Amino acid sequence: MLSQRLDAYPRLPLGDFPTPLQPLPRLSDWMGRPIYIKRDDLPGPTMGGNKVRKLEYLMAEALSLGARKVVTFGGLQSNHARLTAAAAVQCGIEPHLFYFERRPRQLSGNLVINELLGAKMHFIPFGGGGNASMTLEKSIRLVRLVARIVTGPHYFIPVGGHSWLGCLGYVRAALEIDAQAREMGLERAWVVLAAGTGGTLAGLMAGFALLNSPLQLLALDVGKLWLAFPASIARLAGEICAQLGTPRTFSAQNVPLIEGIYTGKRYGVPSPAGMAAVKLLARTEGILLDPIYTAKACAGMLDLIKRGRLGGQEPVIFVHTGGLPGLFAFPTGFVP
Numbered sequence: 459m460l461s462q463r464l465d466a467y468p469r470l471p472l473g474d475f476p477t478p479l480q481p482l483p484r485l486s487d488w489m490g491r492p493i494y495i496k497r498d499d500l501p502g503p504t505m506g507g508n509k510v511r512k513l514e515y516l517m518a519e520a521l522s523l524g525a526r527k528v529v530t531f532g533g534l535q536s537n538h539a540r541l542t543a544a545a546a547v548q549c550g551i552e553p554h555l556f557y558f559e560r561r562p563r564q565l566s567g568n569l570v571i572n573e574l575l576g577a578k579m580h581f582i583p584f585g586g587g588g589n590a591s592m593t594l595e596k597s598i599r600l601v602r603l604v605a606r607i608v609t610g611p612h613y614f615i616p617v618g619g620h621s622w623l624g625c626l627g628y629v630r631a632a633l634e635i636d637a638q639a640r641e642m643g644l645e646r647a648w649v650v651l652a653a654g655t656g657g658t659l660a661g662l663m664a665g666f667a668l669l670n671s672p673l674q675l676l677a678l679d680v681g682k683l684w685l686a687f688p689a690s691i692a693r694l695a696g697e698i699c700a701q702l703g704t705p706r707t708f709s710a711q712n713v714p715l716i717e718g719i720y721t722g723k724r725y726g727v728p729s730p731a732g733m734a735a736v737k738l739l740a741r742t743e744g745i746l747l748d749p750i751y752t753a754k755a756c757a758g759m760l761d762l763i764k765r766g767r768l769g770g771q772e773p774v775i776f777v778h779t780g781g782l783p784g785l786f787a788f789p790t791g792f793v794p
């Protein structure tokens with residue numbers, strides 16, 4: 459059984475699971491389609507988020523290896539970096555965060571939390587990828603090299619926790635969503651989410667495939683960050699299945715990802731449609747989205763529903779992947 463195969467890997471509990479799967483009655487009325495939300499924004503320290511599921515496996519490995527330092531990297535408002543720092547502090551490990559940008563004159567959002575946590579932030583204003591000039595894998599290899607020089611021995615976590623081990627967290631989430639959906643009569647629902655490094659998507663792809671789940675997946679790219687992104691996601695999903703003892707092949711063409719369209723200007727910059735979605739969710743359901751990931755993915759989902767491009771009348775489950783601190787990094791004037 460899949461849950462037993464997952465249990466073979468050590469996991470450090472960092473959040474309360476399962477997370478709720480809740481109906482959004484007012485938004486559903488507004489859109490004329492049943493819409494639900496999977497609250498993966500809730501679990502974990504420092505305002506939580508999707509990276510908690512990945513860090514449960516990664517930090518368990520860091521501890522088992524006796525790591526004294528943990529290193530990761532991301533964009534300035536990386537929720538992954540903030541959550542890695544929080545998880546490391548909880549484990550008594552020194553967090554080092556790399557940003558391949560200039561240090562902002564004033565820290566905001568996630569960066570404020572990093573400072574409160576005592577994380578060592580390294581700002582190196584060149585390289586690091588994230589502008590679609592290199593693949594995700596190449597970017598990870600490059601930063602790993604830089605980190606080795608700057609920090610000495612450490613446990614390295616790729617951007618976004620993008621590794622088969624971290625993504626086991628989203629195989630567990632697939633089990634959770636599949637069971638909740640069946641209980642609530644949502645077997646054929648669409649499951650919609652944001653893709654940044656694609657690990658959350660890869661974990662869900664692997665999990666649903668191994669479960670033969672009838673749930674249908676769709677991810678919306680929020681960044682135009684990586685060269686040959688679908689191929690990286692397909693490779694990772696295949697690796698996850700292989701590690702769980704059931705090899706499966708995924709092709710780049712069949713990765714359920716819409717690239718570019720809902721990204722807005724670029725990664726890290728809120729889009730008008732995204733900020734309208736933040737306002738809509740807040741004003742219909744009292745739920746806050748983040749401006750960089752979930753806002754853009756939700757805006758994409760609403761647009762696809764409006765244009766009749768998201769299946770027929772099946773229910774839709776939006777995976778809220780967190781990122782709340784990002785909301786406090788931008789002036790409210792950004793809300794159109």
Ligand SMILES: Cc1ncc(COP(=O)(O)O)c(C=O)c1O
Pocket residue numbers: 507508536537538618652653654655656657658659748751752779780781782
């Ligand atoms: C709030 C939030 N949502 C979604 C994502 C995307 O997750 P992934 O990197 O697994 O695609 C991230 C991180 O990248 C995130 O911080």
